[in-house]
């Protein structure tokens with residue numbers, strides 16, 4: 001069987017030793033472990049059978065092996081398979097003190113010492129985050145088996161002194177021969193932290209219940225189970241897999257532990273499940289060799305729980321842990337022998353997929369509701385005129401549920417258009433609130449400037465004045481919006497100026513050259529206003545009379561329109577030059593040759609026109625014009641105030657970036673976010689300190705309680721008292737532990753929330769930083785082009801053109817602008833229209 005498909009793999013790990021036994025050879029290359037036991041050795045154990053033992057494993061890890069390597073080799077593959085729907089079990093088996101707990105849970109000293117369980121949790125959460133094509137739910141249970149009885153280590157009301165006081169777990173077998181563990185709580189873990197916290201709480205409960213006599217670490221088994229449920233969107237099939245992570249009790253044989261009498265009996269009882277495990281393995285081996293033999297899983301709770309892990313549907317990994325010290329040599333050999341027997345067991349792992357009837361029913365119900373809603377909407381029955389507060393509340397709840405659900409097939413089903421609109425509004429509101437929170441205020445402003453807000457209040461008059469606080473916020477945004485619109489008006493003025501200039505120029509050309517196609521004055525005016533109004537609108541509805549003429553011209557012999565075309569080329573060149581030179585460049589007298597690249601393209605196009613008119617070029621001029629104006633607006637909007645930089649300053653990129661940053665509109669938001677982030681870090685640090693303090697206090701109290709229990713056990717022994725004596729301070733310490741546990745849990749949850757906030761602010765800052773960098777490049781590029789254009793045209797005096805657009809909404813400047821514009825108009829009709837436009841606009845400003 002290839003390694004890929006091998007259902008059971010056996011690993012061996014040698015624990016670091018103070019003094020390594022020189023009869024032990026660990027060969028990582030050939031995955032071999034050798035023991036040489038001299039016949040007349042002096043170590044006190046009898047060796048009259050064999051002198052040389054050799055064991056081969058799937059992988060051998062020597063004393064220096066790091067935890068990360070163990071995880072990668074032993075557990076990673078099991079995790080990957082579990083995410084695909086295969087069950088997995090990893091268990092550690094070995095003598096007391098050989099490093100089982102270290103391997104499974106980890107050491108307390110450093111983060112690097114994290115064992116298989118915490119690493120498995122991290123890995124699973126990381127991977128499920130990456131896999132966007134499926135919905136995953138991870139749940140945890142943690143059971144301790146002591147003296148063949150199971151106890152729930154995650155019992156929510158746990159404050160027990162003795163293990164036996166914990167909720168007992170009772171196994172039940174279903175008709176399908178599945179084992180159900182009633183009394184064992186299952187906890188959903190939404191994030192890695194939740195799962196790690198459950199591990200910590202379980203370990204704490206386990207430790208608090210220890211007494212010297214039931215020395216938990218040695219005499220009990222722990223099974224940490226991770227359940228993974230996954231479902232693809234719109235699929236009725238779900239996969240359910242489990243990973244059991246098992247820390248078995250010490251495997252040493254009782255005759256070697258030196259315990260006698262009652263204690264020996266007790267020890268035998270406690271360790272019975274390990275004995276039954278061995279028994280099951282022996283039977284499974286026989287079965288693998290063709291013998292028809294019953295496997296006595298039911299003999300113990302542990303074998304019953306692990307039934308699928310051995311001889312069943314599971315990918316199983318066993319880590320045999322051995323000590324490298326001489327006195328432990330025979331126990332190490334026994335561990336290796338057991339591991340070799342396990343290696344012979346055959347498993348048959350299959351993907352645990354099932355069509356879940358509950359999922360199908362749920363889906364059908366959803367479909368039914370959606371169809372009913374659609375039908376109602378089509379019939380128009382019960383359509384609402386307006387929404388009342390209950391409707392709005394229903395929409396709000398539906399949106400909340402939709403956003404909170406991790407189920408990709410979750411839908412919002414509604415049959416009323418107004419309610420659907422309301423849901424969209426709620427979603428937008430939430431989105432904008434989120435943007436505001438993380439600093440993307442531009443988009444957030446949209447909510448209040450968009451028609452949704454107006455429409456909403458029209459559709460839903462009952463909702464007006466419901467939230468005065470919100471109105472305040474709205475008002476402040478409205479004034480922002482007014483500012484923005486005023487600026488836009490100013491920009492439009494400039495655009496009109498450009499176009500008028502072009503029209504005038506064009507008219508001059510025509511008069512001088514007696515064009516064969518007369519361009520109507522009316523058309524020119526239309527062109528000006530339409531182009532101006534289309535510049536920041538959708539492109540599809542543009543009418544461009546000159547373009548229309550070209551279209552007609554293209555259907556007639558080319559020579560007839562030659563002059564018209566050259567006029568068109570000049571027009572194109574002017575538009576390009578002016579737009580690329582900056583919209584606020586008010587003097588358009590000498591525009592020719594400003595941009596060689598565009599002029600070249602014009603020249604090329606001119607050739608085309610001479611041989612046959614290409615009408616799409618005319619449209620492309622408009623598109624270019626529009627794009628250039630939009631781009632200019634974008635660039636101007638980036639800054640709070642125009643940046644008047646000299647050519648030298650523009651050449652110094654680093655300094656330029658710094659100046660840009662200071663004037664950058666979003667910079668303030670970014671700075672504010674940095675401050676928020678700083679505060680959050682500080683808060684997280686404090687919370688972390690509280691959590692750590694609670695943890696170390698718990699550890700101290702745990703130690704104290706264990707010391708007291710040892711003291712009482714010794715006292716009992718010396719008094720010949722077999723009953724367990726309880727130290728008078730124990731109750732007090734236990735309640736202190738409970739108190740600290742409460743503090744730990746509360747602060748842990750808060751810390752988790754703060755961490756999530758920090759992450760989201762950090763992400764947004766990163767995004768804003770990237771955006772600033774891109775905006776800077778755009779801005780610098782535009783500045784450079786503008787300088788270049790001005791240089792080429794000898795228009796250095798207008799170097800700071802930008803200021804006209806992006807300055808402020810100063811009234812006197814506007815009237816100046818108006819005078820300037822009107823002075824350029826040579827058409828009475830246009831002049832009249834513009835005058836009434838400016839008059840109307842002034843009225844608006846006055847209000």
Ligand SMILES: Nc1ncnc2c1ncn2[C@@H]1O[C@H](COP(=O)(O)OP(=O)(O)OP(=O)(O)O)[C@@H](O)[C@H]1O
Nearest residue numbers: 015016095096097098099100101102107217218250
């Ligand atoms: N690979 C290792 N590197 C460093 N320290 C280790 C390693 N393995 C075990 N130890 C240390 O040895 C001690 C005993 O290990 P551990 O508690 O894991 O043994 P165990 O097999 O789980 O014992 P028990 O059966 O009593 O639970 C611990 O202090 C542990 O930190």
